[in-house]
Amino acid sequence: MAQEIKIIHTGDLHLGMTFKYLGDKSKLHRRDCQDVFSNIVDLCIKEKVDSLLIAGDLFDDPNPSKSIVTFVIDELKRLKEKNILVFIISGNHDPYKKESIWFEYKFPSNVIIFDSHGLEPKTVGNLTVYGIAYTNNTKEPLDNFKAEKSDNFKVGLIHGSTTNIKSEEEPEYSYRPIKKLQIDNSNLDYIALGHFHDLLEIKGKVKCFYSGSPEGLSFKNSANSSILLVRYSDGKVNVKPIKTAIREFHTLEVDCTKLDNDSELRKILDTNFIINYQGAIGFFTKGIMNELRLFSGYDILYEKVKTFVQNELFDQKVNLEDLNILRNLSEIEAIRTIVDTFKKEINDLTVQDRGDSEIRNYIKISKCRPFVVKQQQSLIPKKCVFNRIVGDSHLELRFSAFLENCEDVISYVKNYFGVHFKIDYKNADGNISDYYPDFVVKKNEKEMFIIETKGREDLDVPLKTQRLKQWCEDLNKAQKKAKYDFIYVDEESFDKYHPSSFEQLEKNFREYKD
Numbered sequence: 001m002a003q004e005i006k007i008i009h010t011g012d013l014h015l016g017m018t019f020k021y022l023g024d025k026s027k028l029h030r031r032d033c034q035d036v037f038s039n040i041v042d043l044c045i046k047e048k049v050d051s052l053l054i055a056g057d058l059f060d061d062p063n064p065s066k067s068i069v070t071f072v073i074d075e076l077k078r079l080k081e082k083n084i085l086v087f088i089i090s091g092n093h094d095p096y097k098k099e100s101i102w103f104e105y106k107f108p109s110n111v112i113i114f115d116s117h118g119l120e121p122k123t124v125g126n127l128t129v130y131g132i133a134y135t136n137n138t139k140e141p142l143d144n145f146k147a148e149k150s151d152n153f154k155v156g157l158i159h160g161s162t163t164n165i166k167s168e169e170e171p172e173y174s175y176r177p178i179k180k181l182q183i184d185n186s187n188l189d190y191i192a193l194g195h196f197h198d199l200l201e202i203k204g205k206v207k208c209f210y211s212g213s214p215e216g217l218s219f220k221n222s223a224n225s226s227i228l229l230v231r232y233s234d235g236k237v238n239v240k241p242i243k244t245a246i247r248e249f250h251t252l253e254v255d256c257t258k259l260d261n262d263s264e265l266r267k268i269l270d271t272n273f274i275i276n277y278q279g280a281i282g283f284f285t286k287g288i289m290n291e292l293r294l295f296s297g298y299d300i301l302y303e304k305v306k307t308f309v310q311n312e313l314f315d316q317k318v319n320l321e322d323l324n325i326l327r328n329l330s331e332i333e334a335i336r337t338i339v340d341t342f343k344k345e346i347n348d349l350t351v352q353d354r355g356d357s358e359i360r361n362y363i364k365i366s367k368c369r370p371f372v373v374k375q376q377q378s379l380i381p382k383k384c385v386f387n388r389i390v391g392d393s394h395l396e397l398r399f400s401a402f403l404e405n406c407e408d409v410i411s412y413v414k415n416y417f418g419v420h421f422k423i424d425y426k427n428a429d430g431n432i433s434d435y436y437p438d439f440v441v442k443k444n445e446k447e448m449f450i451i452e453t454k455g456r457e458d459l460d461v462p463l464k465t466q467r468l469k470q471w472c473e474d475l476n477k478a479q480k481k482a483k484y485d486f487i488y489v490d491e492e493s494f495d496k497y498h499p500s501s502f503e504q505l506e507k508n509f510r511e512y513k514d
């Protein structure tokens with residue numbers, strides 16, 4: 001039995017491709033493509049192949065950057081150390097022409113670069129490779145070609161198009177035409193093709209394959225980018241694809257009509273790549289931790305999420321190994337329920353009354369730094385330290401006018417953003433956020449009021465006022481200088497009752513008080 005000959009067939013690496021369409025991920029994918037080349041070199045060494053064949057378009061451009069070329073040359077030197085030969089042909093992206101990379105750089109001595117306009121044989125031991133330089137788009141590489149008879153493993157290395165089915169949309173699909181009959185008559189044992197970027201077998205009398213790019217280059221490529229390990233012994237050729245893709249391109253169809261925002265879409269896209277329940281539970285756990293900015297306790301939360309999904313999420317206990325359950329978990333309703341339930345419960349645990357509060361800081365309004373306000377309707381106050389009251393709403397302005405006229409009010413302040421008086425509270429979404437009450441009123445030296453004015457009521461109003469009530473109670477416990485209270489003033493009542501003094505307001509506006 002003759003000794004087996006082993007080669008790896010790859011091509012269309014397009015090193016240096018910019019991937020602009022990937023936005024901020026483009027750099028990452030450029031790196032992937034280089035890493036894949038290193039992995040192919042590792043694979044050649046591991047499989048102890050006789051040679052590596054590159055079927056054109058190793059580079060995306062005839063003049064790639066020096067760093068890319070240096071990288072490739074260094075990798076090829078690793079093969080030289082292991083006595084592995086490298087056969088390279090140029091492609092339509094890195095054609096063989098003057099002042100191109102093929103003339104500008106010196107490649108290591110184990111590298112054979114084809115430079116002829118017709119198929120030309122290079123024989124090393126029992127292997128004969130017929131290669132052709134890429135110099136134009138029109139030449140038919142296999143026209144009138146027949147390999148010489150020999151017992152060697154005879155391999156064709158060609159960059160071209162076997163069919164021109166899509167040439168109208170993609171003119172490149174007709175570059176360097178290769179006819180079926182020409183393949184059958186070539187007398188070759190194997191033809192290593194480059195140009196099309198997906199793995200493709202051209203079935204016929206001769207084993208003939210496109211290896212495709214070893215790493216996906218666009219969303220048109222299949223997810224299984226590979227190289228081909230080709231073995232030859234006793235006149236038989238065995239071809240085995242080995243997947244090399246580091247990152248996969250997938251095209252998904254997502255119904256966006258039920259989605260509220262980008263982050264929901266992102267969640268759906270992410271969950272579509274979850275292949276087992278461990279991945280799904282992990283994904284939800286990480287999502288909850290990110291949203292709540294938790295930095296530890298992953299293992300504890302993971303178990304809780306798992307139990308919740310298993311026992312509570314669906315109307316009956318479910319088997320997490322069931323693929324349908326996994327599919328249902330990527331539905332937006334399921335994602336929302338899981339994340340929202342945990343967020344709420346965790347916040348409830350985090351925001352708890354520990355029964356003590358202290359005053360850490362006072363804000364002195366007269367020490368407020370000057371700040372610019374929007375140019376809009378305003379009034380010049382007499383009872384407020386600010387030189388102008390600009391209302392965020394018409395109601396605020398009317399309320400200021402009311403306070404100016406109240407004989408039972410010493411002074412007041414509109415709580416501008418610049419005052420920095422805020423109270424944290426848990427909002428309707430279950431998140432902690434800041435609440436800026438509208439006014440602080442000093443009725444007399446002993447009585448202070450925080451005022452919330454509202455035109456239209458929203459979901460957060462009861463939560464804010466509840467928190468405000470608590471805040472006042474805490475403050476009254478912590479100090480005795482003045483008594484703090486709050487009043488909620490809604491526009492409808494303000495229009496209806498026309499209070500003429502602060503005392504009237506205090507008596508009649510009792511919402512959220514009891």
Ligand SMILES: [Mn+2]
Nearest residue numbers: 012057091195
């Ligand atoms: Mn290509």
